[in-house]
Amino acid sequence: MTMSKAFQPPFRLLLGPGPSNVEDRVLRAMSAQVIGYFDPLMTEIAGEIGRLLRMAFGTANRATFPISGTGTSGMEAALINLVDPGDKLIIGHNGFFGDRMVQIVERCGGVPVPLAADWGRPILAEQVEAACKREGKVKGIAVVHAETSTGVLQSLDGLRGIADRHGAYLLVDAVTSLGGHPVEIDRHGVDVCYSGTQKALGAPTGLSPITLSDRTLDLIKSRPRKLQSYYFDLALFEQYWAGNPFYHHTPPTTFYYALLEALRIMAEEGLEARWARHRRNHQALVAGVEAMGLKMHVDPAFRLWTLNTVRIPEGVDDAKVRGRLLEEFGIEIGGGLGTLKGKVWRIGLMGVNSRPNNVLLLLAALERILPSEGFCCGSGIAAANGVYAQG
Numbered sequence: 001m002t003m004s005k006a007f008q009p010p011f012r013l014l015l016g017p018g019p020s021n022v023e024d025r026v027l028r029a030m031s032a033q034v035i036g037y038f039d040p041l042m043t044e045i046a047g048e049i050g051r052l053l054r055m056a057f058g059t060a061n062r063a064t065f066p067i068s069g070t071g072t073s074g075m076e077a078a079l080i081n082l083v084d085p086g087d088k089l090i091i092g093h094n095g096f097f098g099d100r101m102v103q104i105v106e107r108c109g110g111v112p113v114p115l116a117a118d119w120g121r122p123i124l125a126e127q128v129e130a131a132c133k134r135e136g137k138v139k140g141i142a143v144v145h146a147e148t149s150t151g152v153l154q155s156l157d158g159l160r161g162i163a164d165r166h167g168a169y170l171l172v173d174a175v176t177s178l179g180g181h182p183v184e185i186d187r188h189g190v191d192v193c194y195s196g197t198q199k200a201l202g203a204p205t206g207l208s209p210i211t212l213s214d215r216t217l218d219l220i221k222s223r224p225r226k227l228q229s230y231y232f233d234l235a236l237f238e239q240y241w242a243g244n245p246f247y248h249h250t251p252p253t254t255f256y257y258a259l260l261e262a263l264r265i266m267a268e269e270g271l272e273a274r275w276a277r278h279r280r281n282h283q284a285l286v287a288g289v290e291a292m293g294l295k296m297h298v299d300p301a302f303r304l305w306t307l308n309t310v311r312i313p314e315g316v317d318d319a320k321v322r323g324r325l326l327e328e329f330g331i332e333i334g335g336g337l338g339t340l341k342g343k344v345w346r347i348g349l350m351g352v353n354s355r356p357n358n359v360l361l362l363l364a365a366l367e368r369i370l371p372s373e374g375f376c377c378g379s380g381i382a383a384a385n386g387v388y389a390q391g
């Protein structure tokens with residue numbers, strides 16, 4: 001008789017665009033026995049997840065809950081619930097995920113108005129205002145707060161005012177910012193915002209936290225025709241989470257345990273401390289790669305702390321360097337997407353992975369690999385340590 005051994009994947013340090021590693025506490029929470037969705041404990045878990053998500057999003061929105069699905073499910077749910085055929089949406093089109101929003105709006109029969117900027121620069125508020133004036137009858141404005149494909153942080157300043165002047169709702173993708181950067185939904189007057197669990201929130205992939213303003217929820221609930229999608233009908237999701245459990249779909253309780261534990265870790269650390277930690281490790285990484293002679297892709301004024309895009313030096317083989325990082329050091333970093341394919345490396349420092357150990361290890365690995373791949377580099381580790389020495 002042959003006995004099969006338990007499956008055990010190798011350890012990988014995930015310093016790419018997500019997923020990122022999760023704390024052991026989160027993994028242990030996931031290994032607890034499953035419970036049924038009418039269990040009174042579920043109501044408690046749901047309440048606590050809602051409370052902690054509101055804290056993370058910086059909102060008092062009642063309708064704040066995780067959708068069962070990855071980040072894209074939040075994007076899809078937000079858009080299909082709001083976009084009817086013929087609806088015009090201004091969409092920041094400066095990266096891969098802005099482009100995905102454009103595609104979903106097209107599938108809804110909506111009319112996307114893509115606002116272009118280089119892949120590496122944010123969309124300007126003036127650009128949004130001008131587009132609203134030019135287009136007229138704009139239903140919504142949508143931007144990606146943290147463009148994981150480019151490493152750009154999109155400022156939300158001024159967008160609420162523009163949306164109000166044109167009677168539009170404001171939709172924000174915060175998949176790679178929530179838990180790493182201030183998101184502050186209420187301060188920015190965002191109507192709909194979704195995220196994902198596997199980036200800076202520190203849980204595995206599988207849920208998409210979303211938050212909807214009361215106004216947006218009313219808009220969705222008062223649709224003249226029922227939404228074509230049953231699963232992603234946010235009115236049904238909201239009913240479930242508002243404390244009226246009914247059978248809509250089997251909630252993935254194992255993932256709720258993970259999200260709850262990840263959010264509790266966040267609350268223990270404190271949001272401000274968590275943002276400061278992401279910022280500090282980002283600064284140390286930047287100091288390190290620049291001291292090595294590498295160039296950051298994004299201007300310092302709008303760099304993400306969670307996702308760093310580093311230009312691949314001339315003559316260096318992208319795939320070979322990433323392959324060696326994985327084989328020799330067990331480190332995964334990301335390559336470029338779309339127009340940045342082969343041009344940048346994407347280095348994620350998200351959630352538990354945003355820590356000095358990882359910054360110093362990655363710099364050491366690059367210092368080891370790059371010279372033998374034709375790039376002669378200076379010492380990044382000393383520069384990163386210089387940042388840490390400042391306290």
Ligand SMILES: *Cc1c(COP(=O)(O)O)cnc(C)c1O
Binds near residue numbers: 018071144149
């Ligand atoms: C990762 C990501 C998504 C999609 O999330 P998935 O979990 O991969 O479906 C959407 N938007 C942004 C900005 C992302 O980084």
